[in-house]
Amino acid sequence: MRIPLVTVAPYLDKVKVALAPTIDVAQYPFSLSIIKNLKEISFPSQVTFFVGENGTGKSTILEAIAQNAGFGPEGGSKNIYFKTSLENTYAGVEELAKCCTLSWRIKPKDGYFFRAESFFNVANRIDEIAKHDFSIYEYYGGKSLHEQSHGESFLAFFKNRVHTGGFFILDEPEAALSPQRQLSLLAIIHELCRYSQTQFIIATHSPMLLAYPGATIYSCDTGVLETIAYVDTQHYQITKNFLDNPERYLRYLFEE
Template structure:
């Protein structure tokens, strides 16, 4: 996909007061946000817990029209109104094409999405075929995540994934990485919040590191996730000695 083909090309924060943004006004990366340009079909948001990466991804998803708890743009269920007001103050600069498919995947509320799919199957028999032919609840957490990407994601789509590695083994993270690459070839765009150094190795992906210093483009090998994982795997005993000595 070329820049003009991306479904979302940039994200801008509208003029606002801190009160408008609720609790997100206290997140340094959100306060620093002015205009965030997306240049690749695959964009990763990476950072520590609480850095704001999932909050930003959620706001982008809701601003685009996805259900806050996840699913497609046709999902309208709600079990708990916990999403931030940030989406009201985001402007999404869109490309010239509209996606024909889309999905917002949230690891923390995927159970609710699976329940909604089962409910809709009772109303529209045959819906489950697009999810692999059986209830997502009848599969393990990891199996259902992978089944979703293999069966429900059809291409020409916008897919926003919040920590999809949460339920996946390293082998299945590799399978998801392969599927992402395949779907990019089918004119898809991904925006992913992740901690996984496996996923963020996706070829030609753009990585934004989100921290108290703001939102900064970062090379894969410069991410803390890559460096810590590499240091541990190269010499786990040295790392363990350091950690245990520090905590004794």
């Protein structure tokens, strides 16, 4: 039976941010302009992207949301919750998370916080669990993620683990994917959004992923979180201009 097309984000509706008077604005993450100016984030559509230059605060925002949604700081599902020894690294995000209030349309039953940066640690954790429960590999392509190439393991994750829908926070999922596999990921996102109760919140630098129709795109580039049209993103404009005329770009870049 076909599940009707869902266009509104089914789960997370809003994040309200009220910075406590005790926070230190000279310290990460409150020193970041985007965080200082953050009051509210709305999630009207099933897919929401965060874009912006490196270091503008996309991962910081995603991590604070993920923490409030019950995911571990290293990523994973609610069942794969763990922290490494990098506790201090997450102290700032934990402070920010305390200043955030999430309002849900309905609470998701399933979900995943996917971080390209720490996917390796998640793979280790899955291997540990598999020592006493081999069936966990069914969700990840039938074998250890370490026995698959970087890109294969990423896609195995998306194809096998994410197939039932849910609430997904993805930080740079394109990191290991070829252009062809990024298209596969777009198709997977579309399939999930059409046929299941699914919501994605994604930080990305991929002009291909950003093309997802009907997505809300937030830019962190001006220091104030604001929506931006796909064709106005730097990712689209720079990539398009470069591919339209690589020679001109290279001449400009290399000129002494």
